[in-house]
Amino acid sequence: MLELEDVQEARERVAETSRHTPLDYSHTFSRMTGAEVHLKLETFQRTGSFKIRGATNRITTLSEEEKAAGVVTASAGNHAQGVALAATRSGVDSKIVMPEHAPISKVRATENYGAETVLHGEDYDEAAERAHEIEESEGRTYVHAFDDEMVMAGQGTIGLEIVDDLPKVDTVVVPIGGGGLISGIATAVKGHNPDVRIVGVQSEGASSVADSLQKGAVQTLDSVDTIADGIATRSVGQKNFDIIESRVDEVVTVSDSETAVALAYLLERGKTLVEGAGAVTLAATLEEKFDFDENEVVVPVLSGGNIDMNMLTTVIMRGLVETGRYLKIKTVLKDRPGSLRQLLDVIEESQANIYAIQHDRTSRDIAMNATEVELDLETRGQEHVEGLLESLRESGFDVEVLV
Known part of the structure; x- marks a missing residue:
């Protein structure tokens, strides 16, 4: 051990x-x-x-024959970059298999550090299967992301x-x-x-x-x-x-x-x-x-x-959203002058800030004489959110929290 x-x-x-x-x-x-x-x-x-720490320690301890044959690994991104840079600094060719949906920023960074990238599989484990196939077919040394002393x-x-x-x-x-x-x-x-x-x-x-x-x-x-x-x-x-x-x-x-x-x-x-x-x-x-x-x-x-x-x-x-700093709500108003103003007055009194508002008369889910309103709001915490929702409901608005 x-x-x-x-x-x-x-x-x-x-x-x-x-x-x-x-x-x-x-x-x-x-x-x-x-x-x-x-x-x-x-x-x-x-x-x-x-990841650069473990990759460097592994690659610097390879034999000269292993260095000449190159290395291969699988990674969701960070180990990939560590192996790529460590290999490049040691003059070793590297090939990295990454999941198909790996963040593009990590893929590009890995390539910029000098590695060839191969995108394969839904997750790390499927990428690792492909990397082991490359290990066998090309004689490279597999640099494991974690199961290696x-x-x-x-x-x-x-x-x-x-x-x-x-x-x-x-x-x-x-x-x-x-x-x-x-x-x-x-x-x-x-x-x-x-x-x-x-x-x-x-x-x-x-x-x-x-x-x-x-x-x-x-x-x-x-x-x-x-x-x-x-x-x-x-x-x-x-x-x-x-x-x-x-x-x-x-x-x-x-x-x-x-x-x-x-x-x-x-x-x-x-x-x-x-x-x-x-x-x-x-x-x-x-x-x-x-x-x-x-x-x-x-x-x-x-x-x-x-x-x-x-x-x-x-x-x-x-x-x-989790800290009560952002709130998205939906309500239905009577489609008549002043209805929206009454809603906005309650929001103003509660000191919430409106990011965006959407006013829709065409929804099939509402009556012909109604309009649906969605609002994106900046709030100041969970207590503020709860107080705002209570004020709206006390004012007669049937509010649905979307986010």
Whole structure:
């Protein structure tokens, strides 16, 4: 099994390629939770994700024959970029298989780092099947995204940085997809101090680990569905599972809505852009998915910031809806002068701001003498939303909340 010494050796290999990323104390999230929250900002890592660490450690340990034959891997995006850059810096040819619906920003970034990309399959697992076919037919070395001790050791250098920069740390919160990141971090942190708690976080739509731990063996999901594409794997790796069983204290899950709220908070309050997989750790902390004491020193690892712009727009809107900052409603008015004005008066008195309004007399779902009105509103929180809806209904408007 992976040991602390393996991670310490990896630190020397990855030092020239990866960055020692900041550990930033957050006044905002500390105040919101009561804990002492420090964010480990792997969003500032080269390629925008922690994956460069493990990829570099694996590729630099290849034999000369293996380097000459090239490497291949499968990835939803971040591992792809890490392997591409690490391979290019070592003069090794790389071919990356990515799911057909991988964010275009990640595909282009991978190509810009020097790799050839192949789009195949609905998710990581189908992409991995194709990558193994290429491994066999072309004689390349497969660089696994997580189920590889050299990759785990590289990712574990994050744990070394945490304990060096913050020796008083009590709890480290780590995302789990395939398990490479948490395996490395748990090994490094527990190797220094066995009393530090390691909490793993998965998305509800890709939560294979809890079931695997309960049954004592790796379980594979039929499918995954989450905005956190970086941890959207059907199962954890076998080597990773063994380490999680022995070195991870607790595994929790968060919903996509909770992840969206955390991402929106990070943008608005933390001025930090984080992808879904990176935001799940803060989501778990804000939602108190695990117990912690007042002033406990908690480090959520923000594992990456490579989010597609289209997805970012969707996630921000979801975050605004969940925090009561955006509301879309529909109501039916009598089609006569003054009806719309009465509706707008109530909204004005409630101090909501109108983004957009749609007035439709042609809907077949309403009477001939009626008109349907949809409004997009800027609101100030859940209490404001509830007060606005109550005022509208007290004024006689039958309101349907659309979003």
